[in-house]
Amino acid sequence: MGCPLLRNTLAGLILVLLSKGSDVLGAEFGHLPDNITVLEGESVTLRCRIDEEVTHKAWLNRSNILFTGTDKWSLDKRVTLVNTSNREFSILIDKVQVTDEGPYTCTFQANNKPRITHVYLIVQVPARIVNISKSVSVNEGENVNLYCLAVGRPEPTVTWKDQKYGLVSEGEFLDITEIKRQQAEDYECITHNGVAPPDQQKVRVTVNYPPMITDMKNMPANLGKTAILRCDAMAVPPATFEWYRDDHRPVENDNTLRIKNEKTRSLLLFTNVTEKHFGNYTCFASNRLGSSNASMLLFRPGALQGRGAAGLHAGMSAGLCVWVSLSAVLLVKV
Numbered sequence: 001m002g003c004p005l006l007r008n009t010l011a012g013l014i015l016v017l018l019s020k021g022s023d024v025l026g027a028e029f030g031h032l033p034d035n036i037t038v039l040e041g042e043s044v045t046l047r048c049r050i051d052e053e054v055t056h057k058a059w060l061n062r063s064n065i066l067f068t069g070t071d072k073w074s075l076d077k078r079v080t081l082v083n084t085s086n087r088e089f090s091i092l093i094d095k096v097q098v099t100d101e102g103p104y105t106c107t108f109q110a111n112n113k114p115r116i117t118h119v120y121l122i123v124q125v126p127a128r129i130v131n132i133s134k135s136v137s138v139n140e141g142e143n144v145n146l147y148c149l150a151v152g153r154p155e156p157t158v159t160w161k162d163q164k165y166g167l168v169s170e171g172e173f174l175d176i177t178e179i180k181r182q183q184a185e186d187y188e189c190i191t192h193n194g195v196a197p198p199d200q201q202k203v204r205v206t207v208n209y210p211p212m213i214t215d216m217k218n219m220p221a222n223l224g225k226t227a228i229l230r231c232d233a234m235a236v237p238p239a240t241f242e243w244y245r246d247d248h249r250p251v252e253n254d255n256t257l258r259i260k261n262e263k264t265r266s267l268l269l270f271t272n273v274t275e276k277h278f279g280n281y282t283c284f285a286s287n288r289l290g291s292s293n294a295s296m297l298l299f300r301p302g303a304l305q306g307r308g309a310a311g312l313h314a315g316m317s318a319g320l321c322v323w324v325s326l327s328a329v330l331l332v333k334v
């Protein structure tokens with residue numbers, strides 16, 4: 001591994017060179033850029049061109065000697081000399097790490113004059129999300145706190161966006177106080193530092209709320225024909241539906257009446273309307289957060305609410321005969 005005396009002499013020379021600084025001795029030679037930027041994990045060549053009569057030459061990482069001539073001082077296997085010739089004295093750093101960032105110096109003596117060149121190695125790391133909130137399910141009115149932790153060099157920006165309104169907030173944390181049902185969405189965390197395409201991930205926020213019956217109508221029906229009563233309810237989780245007649249008697253499927261439940265609504269399908277079908281139906285929608293009910297009539301056209309008032313308002317338009325009673329209560333469980 002070379003002669004210790006020479007090493008000491010060289011090290012002394014190098015330290016003198018370094019202490020004097022590049023403005024005095026840093027004559028421009030070769031074409032080393034001031035900054036070399038490399039991605040973590042890649043390899044990089046630090047070039048040093050020597051086109052004069054060279055007696056001593058060395059590479060340093062900060063003030064640590066990597067090579068003096070072809071003599072390696074560094075124990076790091078990732079650092080090797082490449083393209084060594086009488087014109088070039090370059091080193092290759094393999095699998096660059098973040099800790100490799102810093103000043104490197106090529107120094108040599110030519111025609112008894114010391115020469116020195118600095119290069120600053122910048123190690124970049126693409127922005128990456130390393131830890132992000134799981135999708136959450138909360139009740140309306142609760143607070144939601146999401147986080148999205150990102151790493152990268154340079155320090156990445158982190159923003160939160162939602163699908164409907166775009167930018168929601170900047171920074172790793174997204175706090176929503178007293179969340180409303182309209183704020184149930186996929187929230188997207190995006191991190192970016194200009195090194196590689198942004199990294200992004202979504203967090204689903206589900207907001208639970210009790211059923212709210214949104215659409216119900218009194219319906220006219222002709223004897224012997226078909227008819228439909230419908231009850232639409234918004235709810236998360238989806239509501240379960242029940243139907244009752246005026247006297248709170250549950251409505252059941254039979255050969256002339258079918259209950260059809262869908263995700264957001266329930267239908268009463270009358271296949272052959274008979275006298276006994278006319279009347280007042282109550283739709284009851286519930287989930288674990290509460291319930292809501294609404295009543296509606298299946299009525300004979302021309303009859304005002306059925307039951308004997310028929311003749312009285314015979315001349316009125318059908319529209320006036322239809323009246324809607326909607327009573328919705330939210331029984332929010334605590």
Ligand SMILES: *[C@@H]1O[C@H](CO)[C@@H](O)[C@H](O)[C@H]1NC(C)=O
Pocket residue numbers: 034035120
């Ligand atoms: C090298 O990087 C530093 C900091 O990153 C910057 O201030 C300087 O301007 C850069 N030099 C060149 C020549 O790009």
Ligand SMILES: *[C@@H]1O[C@H](CO)[C@@H](O)[C@H](O)[C@H]1NC(C)=O
Pocket residue numbers: 045082083
């Ligand atoms: C060595 O130098 C030659 C000519 O300058 C160049 O084409 C080649 O890429 C260099 N090799 C390395 C490993 O830098």
Ligand SMILES: *[C@@H]1O[C@H](CO)[C@@H](O)[C@H](O)[C@H]1NC(C)=O
Pocket residue numbers: 061062064066074076079093099100
């Ligand atoms: C450069 O020096 C730093 C700090 O002393 C060290 O962590 C890093 O591994 C060195 N890199 C090379 C390529 O020598």
Ligand SMILES: *[C@@H]1O[C@H](CO)[C@@H](O)[C@H](O)[C@H]1NC(C)=O
Pocket residue numbers: 131132147149
């Ligand atoms: C992710 O971050 C959260 C909040 O800072 C923390 O509680 C949790 O332990 C982290 N999880 C992992 C796997 O690092």
Ligand SMILES: *[C@@H]1O[C@H](CO)[C@@H](O)[C@H](O)[C@H]1NC(C)=O
Pocket residue numbers: 224272273274
């Ligand atoms: C409807 O019911 C009436 C009385 O039960 C019956 O006479 C009639 O045939 C039925 N119509 C249809 C289309 O099933």
Ligand SMILES: *[C@@H]1O[C@H](CO)[C@@H](O)[C@H](O)[C@H]1NC(C)=O
Pocket residue numbers: 246247248280281282295296297305325
């Ligand atoms: C229908 O029934 C509900 C529940 O029993 C009741 O509140 C409502 O007043 C009734 N509507 C009519 C028109 O009778």
Ligand SMILES: *[C@@H]1O[C@H](CO)[C@@H](O)[C@H](O)[C@H]1NC(C)=O
Pocket residue numbers: 284291292293294327328329
């Ligand atoms: C239906 O709603 C009314 C208030 O609009 C409420 O008094 C009644 O108890 C509810 N019915 C059921 C079965 O929950």
